[in-house]
Amino acid sequence: MQLEQRFTQAWAKQSAWLNLLRPLSSLYGLVINCRRYLYHQDILKSYRAPVPVMIIGNITVGGSGKTPLIIELVNFLQYFGLNVAVISRGYGGQGPFPRIVEDSDTPDIVGDEPVLIVQQTGVIMAVGPNRQQAIELILQDTTPDLILSDDGLQHLALQRDLEWIVLDVDRGLGNQQLLPAGFLREPVSRLNTATVIEHGKSAQTDLTMQLESSALLSLETHSKNGSKFGSKPKPPVATTVHAVAGIGVPQRFFQSLKELGFEPIEHVFPDHHNYQPSDLDFADDLPIITTSKDAVKIQKFADMLPEKQIWILPVQAQLSKACYELLLQQLKDLNIVIPNLENT
Known part of the structure; x- marks a missing residue:
């Protein structure tokens, strides 16, 4: 078992041995406070973009x-006619950086999440x-x-103008x-310093998000650019x-x-896992279902497994009305x- 998975399981179970690491957590907290102080005093320099920046982040691993x-x-x-752009670290991508994500880019170049975001929105990223x-x-x-x-x-x-923190309330803290x-x-x-969007069935506030599953999509080979999302029974x-997931919370x-x-x-892989054909070479012909994030990496070799039925379970974020109303007000501010x- 990889170290990352070992810690993830220990955090989920709140294992007693984690208490031995509290001195390291205190040191980590000291580093956080020192960094924030140095930036606040302008000892460490920060960049102010000439256009507004909105951070979408979290406080958890x-x-x-x-x-x-x-x-x-x-x-x-x-939809409202705004010219939006997205930036990302490009975790898992090899670059070279910085780089504008192109339609032909693959996860090993720019990372899996940027590929997925550009595929589903066409945004400049x-x-x-x-x-x-x-x-x-x-x-x-632009x-x-x-x-x-x-x-x-x-x-x-x-520097940023807006911060939205996504909090998985079902997982908790x-x-x-x-x-x-x-x-x-x-x-x-x-959490007291930003807009908190509660994600999960146990959300308590008006600012909530749920992930809704869509109909299964089949992953089919495409002769021109390798793979595409197709459909069949x-x-x-x-x-x-076989449920295959290499995401943060499988x-x-x-x-x-x-x-x-x-x-x-259940087949659990590390977050941002770099899939190989052997990962899906199961000794049967049962259907394989994976996530959209995993699919952008699996599609590169899907034609090497022609006997496998590989499917994607897409999800879409459903926000409460209050989230949209707050966002529009924040942009106006x-x-x-x-x-x-005015036309809606």
């Missing part, structure tokens, strides 16, 4: 639903660990009304300890399937399959003109 939220926000803002360089690359070709940052909540070198004794990247008090309900995906009536054989607002 692991998936919280940021990518589906960004896709929904981009589509929503584009720049990736690279240096967010300033990514923004400046976008500004060479001046967006708003730049969304996929993650980067802890990237204090980038564990033992509320900072890394490594807990899975918090920042103290719980950080889906596996019937009550079918036993149990959420497995539970969705169960709620749809499938009987999943930043003097961002929303072209099509």
Whole structure:
């Protein structure tokens, strides 16, 4: 078992041995406070973009639903006529950076999440660990009304105008300890400094998000560009399937399959896993169902497994009305003109 998975299981169970790591968590917290102080005093320099920047992040390790939220926000803002751009670190991509994500780019170049975001929105997106360089690359070709940052909540070198923190309330905050004794990247008090979007069935506030599953899509080879999302008769309900997930919280995906009536054989891979054909070479002909995020990496070799039936379970972020209303008000407060607002 990889170290990442071992810690993930320990955090979920709140294992007693994690208490031994609390001195390291205290040291981690001290580093966080020192960094924030140095940026606040302008000892460490930060970059202010010439256009408004909105951070979509979280304070926990692991998936919280940021990518589906960004896709929904981009589509929503584009609907209202705004010119939106997105930046991302491009985790898992080899670059070179900074780089504008092209339709032909693959996850090993720009990362899996940027490929998925661009596929589903067509947004202009720049990736690279240096967010300033990514923004400046976008500004060479366009001046967006708003730049969304996929993650980067802890990237204090980038100043921001808005912060939305996605909080998985079903998973909770564990033992509320900072890394490594807990899975918090920042103290719980950080939630008081930003807009918090509660994700999960146990959400308590008006600002909520749910992930809704869509109909299964088949992953089919395409002679021109390798692969595409196609459609054909889906596996019937009550079918036993191989459920393949390399995401932050795979149990959420497995539970969705169960709620749809499938009987999943669970295959957990590390987040951002670089799939190989052998990962899906199961010794049977049962259907394989995976996530959209995993599919963008599996599609590169799907034609090498012609005997396998590979399916995608897409999910879409469904936000409460209050989220959309708050976002539009926040944009107005930043003097961002929303072209099509009066026509709705």
